[in-house]
Amino acid sequence: MKVGGKMVYEALLVPVWFYSYSSVVYAVTALVSFMISYFSFRLYRMSSLNMNLMMMLTFVFMGVAFSILAATSYYTYMSSNSFKLYENLYGVVKYGFMGYYTLSLVAYILLTVMYLPRKFREKLFVAYMPLWYLDFTAFHIISAILVGYIAIMNLVNFMKKRKIDSLLVLIAFVMIELSHVMMLLTQFDAVLYLVAHAFLVAGFASLLTMLIRVGRK
Amino acid sequence: MIGQKEISERTKPERRSKASILQDILRAIHNKGGKARPTHILYAANLSHDRLKKYLDMLVLNGFIKKQQGDNTYYEITQKGLEFLSGFNKMKRFFDAFGVEI
Numbered sequence: 001m002k003v004g005g006k007m008v009y010e011a012l013l014v015p016v017w018f019y020s021y022s023s024v025v026y027a028v029t030a031l032v033s034f035m036i037s038y039f040s041f042r043l044y045r046m047s048s049l050n051m052n053l054m055m056m057l058t059f060v061f062m063g064v065a066f067s068i069l070a071a072t073s074y075y076t077y078m079s080s081n082s083f084k085l086y087e088n089l090y091g092v093v094k095y096g097f098m099g100y101y102t103l104s105l106v107a108y109i110l111l112t113v114m115y116l117p118r119k120f121r122e123k124l125f126v127a128y129m130p131l132w133y134l135d136f137t138a139f140h141i142i143s144a145i146l147v148g149y150i151a152i153m154n155l156v157n158f159m160k161k162r163k164i165d166s167l168l169v170l171i172a173f174v175m176i177e178l179s180h181v182m183m184l185l186t187q188f189d190a191v192l193y194l195v196a197h198a199f200l201v202a203g204f205a206s207l208l209t210m211l212i213r214v215g216r217k
Numbered sequence: 218m219i220g221q222k223e224i225s226e227r228t229k230p231e232r233r234s235k236a237s238i239l240q241d242i243l244r245a246i247h248n249k250g251g252k253a254r255p256t257h258i259l260y261a262a263n264l265s266h267d268r269l270k271k272y273l274d275m276l277v278l279n280g281f282i283k284k285q286q287g288d289n290t291y292y293e294i295t296q297k298g299l300e301f302l303s304g305f306n307k308m309k310r311f312f313d314a315f316g317v318e319i
Contacts, residue, residue, distance in 0.1 A: 043311065046297075046304045048279045049236055051312065051319045114317045157316025165314035214310045 018194065019077035025197050026070035032204040033063035036211055051114065058110040065103035072096030101139040108146040115153040137184065144180040151177050168210035175203030236319040238262065240305050242272055243281060243298050252285075252293045 037059035044052035075092050079085035134142075151173040158166045182196035233241070245261035246253045253261075259269050273292060276282045281298035285291040294302075312319045 039311070043304065043308045046300050047236065047239075047308060049308075049319055051317065052308070055312075055315075055317075114315075154316055157313075161313060161316075163313070165310060166316060169314045169316070210314050214307060214314060 016080040019073045023070045023073035026066045029204045030066035033059045061103045061107035069100040101134045140184045147177045172203045172206040175199045246294045
């Protein structure tokens, strides 16, 4: 089914019924992101250290991005039952996905900057990216590169520390990386879209477990 | 063959993060009953005079400690400073999990 424009085509690549499930997946990942950002905010208020502020902003951007995606997915699902909603589907999907792509990349860039050596980090890191040109493929390729770098840095961290908390963060970023790779492969098999969502949930479940462990002690 | 520079790189102690230095200073003041002189803090936190001054100014500015000037200068830990000390381990674990230096 092609309503018009590439984005809508991409959005309708999978069966419409799955959008009700995917909106729940995105809502859960948004919730976990907001929980991490709130934890970072509390640490920032307590310590006044800029890294806490950066971590908070990263997960706020991620949370808002996933909230937008949850709303877009839910709208797509609802539009299958209503002609009135279906009429506006193109605009909602276009701006919904654009918002998700932009905010997610900002979050990933912030996170990548945190892993850069201090001497690079302290000089302002300016990344020029033609965000208005982002489409499904470009977004997932750039995300896979950035998250891949973060996952490698987490692997190095785990090899050094050998702690469960660092293992959980490593698992989380490997899962998020796999979800982006699976999304890229969706054009070959729509089932991979479901697999990508399973990886995404597993990744955020791992982050949530780490947060509970750290927050408890 | 391992070069001299590489040996010294391997054996040199790990550089303390900014947060660890702040914690060491606050702990030094706290262990002295909540009020300490700069000389005591200098030795307890193992810092040079210039670096100590920089960090003390930062802590005063952020409200973690108060400077008391009379015949002698003292630094007193505040409620915010005590909260930093109790929450530091949680923060350290959080950033250690991510492998990010604070």
